[in-house]
Amino acid sequence: MASQPEEKRTNLPFEPTRKRKKKPKTEPVKTESKPQPPVQDQRKAQASLSAIPESVSQRMVRRMAFFSGIPTSLGILSFFAFYWIVTKELLELPPYTVVLVSMGLFGLGVLGLSYGLISASWDEERVGTRFGWEEFTVNIKRIFAAFRTAREERRQE
Known part of the structure; x- marks a missing residue:
């Protein structure tokens, strides 16, 4: 399986543009310089x-709601459907059928969360x-x- 070279790919706006440098283990000597902005402002700038x-x-969020919402809703509706089938005596269902079907649908809902997150385009435009x-x-x-x-x-550290 051939993959495209990473060099041709453009970075996303929220992707780091440079590699982190290792912090020195020795404490730097304090020299007088301009006053630094508060740490809180620096964190806000990094967060933005x-x-x-x-x-x-x-x-x-829209994709996660779609890909997770449909199977989860079907999982909830399956309880009512099985209850109706059993009370009307249409089929004789073993109890584990309800558990397996509902667990399968709820499991698909969990997978839908991940797929919805990863399948969204991470490019703003x-x-x-x-x-x-x-x-x-x-x-x-x-x-x-x-x-x-x-x-x-x-490994390099």
Whole structure:
């Protein structure tokens, strides 16, 4: 399976643009300089650079609601459907049938949360496809690349 070179890919707005540098183990000597802004302001500035844009987060929420909401709703409705089937004596169902069907549907709901998050386009200007398979493949490659990079950085320390 050939993958595209990572160099051609453009970084997303909330993706880090440079690698972290190792912090020195020795404490630096304090020199007089300009007063530094409060730590709280620095954290807010970093959070705004690494925060997910509003349009992308809304897209993720919509997809998560769709891909998780449908199976979860069917899982809840399955209880009522099985109750109706048993009370009307249409079928004789063993109790584990209800458990297996509802657990399967709730499990699909949990998978839908993950798929909805990863299948959303992480680019602000690009909406993406309806079911998001193309975006899913791109984003899953990005996630694995980030894990590999983090693992390599830990090994180098």
